[in-house]
Amino acid sequence: MGYIRWGVAGSFLIAAWGLGLTGVSIASGNYGGRSDNSVEAELYREECGACHLAYPARMLPVDSWTEIMATLEDHFDENAEVSDETATMINAYLTDKAGKPGRGMLKRVKQDIPLRITELPYFVHEHDDVPVRLVRGNDEVGSFSNCNACHQRAENGDFDEDSVRIPGYGRWDD
Known part of the structure; x- marks a missing residue:
């Protein structure tokens, strides 16, 4: 009977350890970011990352x-058109990797199609205590959509608040 208890206890310990590692990855905000090296992902980063x-x-x-990919000729008041082939590849990547409504950042999104990440309820909640003067009144930041100005690892998909450094202000701690 002792061996069974040790086996069950060992199984629980291994499962808890595995879940713990998963939790660390999720808590760090690292959801894969740059780990996707597909042609489509690289094309997306190259084309879209050239401007933002x-x-x-x-x-x-x-x-x-x-919707964003269908209206690139007026992409937030800029013409961001790309070739049809490039648009098709980028759209395939984005729609394959898109967030799921009701989960993560999209948990409280209404039925309307959100086009601005900065208007998502989750985003607003996470940034509501950041004084506007530190963002819009800061020439080095300029806008809440300029994530990588403050989030040091934004290019890797990591928006962990422990890595926030606001230019001209320093480490942000809410």
Whole structure:
């Protein structure tokens, strides 16, 4: 009977250890970010990252990415058109990796198609205590959409608040 107890206890310890490692990865905000080296992912980072942070696809649902890719001729008041082939490849990547409504950052998203990450309820909640003067009034930041100005590992898909450094202010601690 003692061997059975040790076996059960050992199984629980191994399971807890595995779940603990998963929790560390999730808590750190590292959801894979740059680990996708597919042609489509590289193309997305190259084309979209030429003008702004290539936001992790999980930050918006499929319908949002589809709408954004369909209106590149007026992409937030800029013409961001790419060739049809490039658009098709980027759209395939974004819709494949898109966030799932009701989960993660998209937990409280209404039925409307969100086009701005900065308007997501989760984003607003996470940034509501950051004084606007430290962002919009800061020439080195300029906008809440300029994630990588403050989030040191944003390019890797890591938005952990422990790595936030606001230019001209320093480490942010809420």
